[in-house]
Amino acid sequence: MxxxxxxxxxxxxxxxxxxxxxxxxxxxxxxxxxxxxxxxxxxxxxxxxxxxxxxxxxxxxxxxxxxxxxxxxxxxxxxxxxxxxxxxxxxxxxxxxxxxxxxxxxxxxxxxxxxxxxxxxxxxxxxxxxxxxxxxxxxxxxxxxxxxxxxxxxxxxxxxxxxxxxxxxxxxxxxxxxxxxxxxxxxxxxxxxDVRSAEMIKYASNAFLSTKISFINEIANICEKVGADVTRVAEGMGYDKRIGASFLQAGIGYGGSCFPKDTQALIHIANSVEYDFKLLQSVVEVNTKQRFNIIDKLHEALGSLQGSRIGIWGLAFKPNTDDVRDSPAIEIINKLLELGATVQVYDPIAMDNFRREITDASMIQWAENAMQAAVGCDALCLLTEWSEFSSIHLNDLARVMNQSILIDGRNSYSSEQIMNSTFEYYSVGRPNLTKIVSDTVPLAN
Missing domain, CATH: 3.40.50.720 (NAD(P)-binding Rossmann-like Domain)
Structure with missing residues (x-):
């Protein structure tokens, strides 16, 4: 044709x-x-x-x-x-x-x-x-x-x-x-x-996937408070064919050019026909708040962030793309700069796009590789789950940092990697692995 x-x-x-x-x-x-x-x-x-x-x-x-x-x-x-x-x-x-x-x-x-x-x-x-x-x-x-x-x-x-x-x-x-x-x-x-149903199928699909992400992030936040492991919870849920395992990975929320835009558009469509889509409004609210959990965990680890040096791994909204549209990294980094932190960043693909997106690129230190972004840092935040990050040996990483503090916003590191390191480790919805010793119940990898 x-x-x-x-x-x-x-x-x-x-x-x-x-x-x-x-x-x-x-x-x-x-x-x-x-x-x-x-x-x-x-x-x-x-x-x-x-x-x-x-x-x-x-x-x-x-x-x-x-x-x-x-x-x-x-x-x-x-x-x-x-x-x-x-x-x-x-x-x-x-x-x-x-x-x-x-x-x-x-x-x-x-x-x-x-x-x-x-x-x-x-x-x-x-x-x-x-x-x-x-x-x-x-x-x-x-x-x-x-x-x-x-x-x-x-x-x-x-x-x-x-x-x-x-x-x-x-x-x-x-x-x-x-x-x-x-x-x-x-x-x-x-x-x-029919045409109208096809148009709605697209919005409904993205709204449902967004809802699934926000749901598991809410579960992750509860898991942190009750001492459960969201990776185990998600695994147990995912075997149910009615639920499925996809989009049950807890983290710092969705971004990109589709989910944020399409959820807001569907809310607007609902409003235009005088329907109050409360569920989807909550999904958006949860997603917005979820990315700032990174800041909360940094405060927990360091107290005041004024004068601290924070490394950032990952700027794209997801791995294998250079797209930074509505990436959680944008708001997180802007907030860190507002709080007086020095920020060192690295992404394997999205650096140039991020420079154009961020409010003041001159305030950021742009590293040439992952290890350089961590040098002298008081804490390191993993925001995009590029495979190269989780393959770096944590003991090598600790040697170049000022303090061994890792905020894993995508749960990229396994319990074994953390337990064999000196890092103070903060994840999303998982137990504090640095304080857990168990020889009876294996932790999720």
Missing amino acids: KLTVIGTGYVGLVSGVCFSELGNEVVCVDKLESKIEMLNKGEVPIYEPGLEELIAKNKLAGRLHFTTDLTSAVQRADIIIIAVGTPPLPTGEANLAYIHQAAEDIALAMNGYKIIVTKSTVPVGTNEQVGEIINRYSKFPFAIASVPEFLREGSAVQDTLNPDRIVIGSASRDAYEKLSALHSDLTSNIILT
Whole structure:
């Protein structure tokens, strides 16, 4: 099939590249000339494992192209995929300006029948607006469909090529048939539904996963007070097929470009129809508070943070990505600076992006590696669970620090690693491993 993807962010770029990998002819369009120039040179504007190799492979095969010429890209395509950003407005509502502009641009460029797919995360009713805009500016027939994405940054290529399910919402039989065929090599779990339900499925999915994260973090906070181990609790819960083990890892909360934006957008959608979504409001509140538990644990370990030197491991909101949007590290570091601490930071991938995001980059000491970020520190905080951090030997780490205090915001270290070290160790929802001696009940690793 001939596809055009409008927008080369995470969703658009990964989707377009993976569709070309399936043998389709794909043109990816973006208004930013610098980004298109970069992609045409074989350079990738985002860090996503496996993506660079697939771009090179499919460009060489002649199946993948990048351009700023939207008109020609629309006219050559059978299916046009809208994958532009829907950033939050101050109210929490999704900003649909880019969606509306893309719809208008498509309409003005159309030269015949097209299937127009919205893959961006949009509020219920948005695809109807897209249809109205296209009708306003184009005389040609078209079909509208909603095919929401369920990608995880850091594993987006894998998720695209091996999806749990594909959701196709449309009122057009032709769109159902062609889009089902487009995705048939990926999975047999293809859900055909109406457009509004497809739009809601995306929001409901992310809201539920966000709820699961906030729930286990609340359990972790209780575990700390009663002396239970949340890793054991989560393990016991996860074997229940009705619950499942995924997204039951206690920590400092979710971040990134999806969960924070989508939970707020769904709350706004509920408010717009006069429904008070109290559960999701609590999920957001819990997540906001959870990241500041790091500060509480530092106060517990050090007292006043004025004049202290704090090392930070991890700036991206999760491992295997350079995305720092709404990363817990932003608020944590800003708070540390406000409290008078000196902050030394390191992340294997996200340093440059974080420099652009943080309020005052000049106040931060930027380390070249993980050990350098820990040198002379009174405490070290692990905020992103990059595998290289937990592989560092703790006794080597202790030798370069001023005090052996480790705040593990992602429960990355095993009980054995901690018990064989000299560290005063603070985790999330686990017993104080430095004070526990047990030869009858093994601790979770």
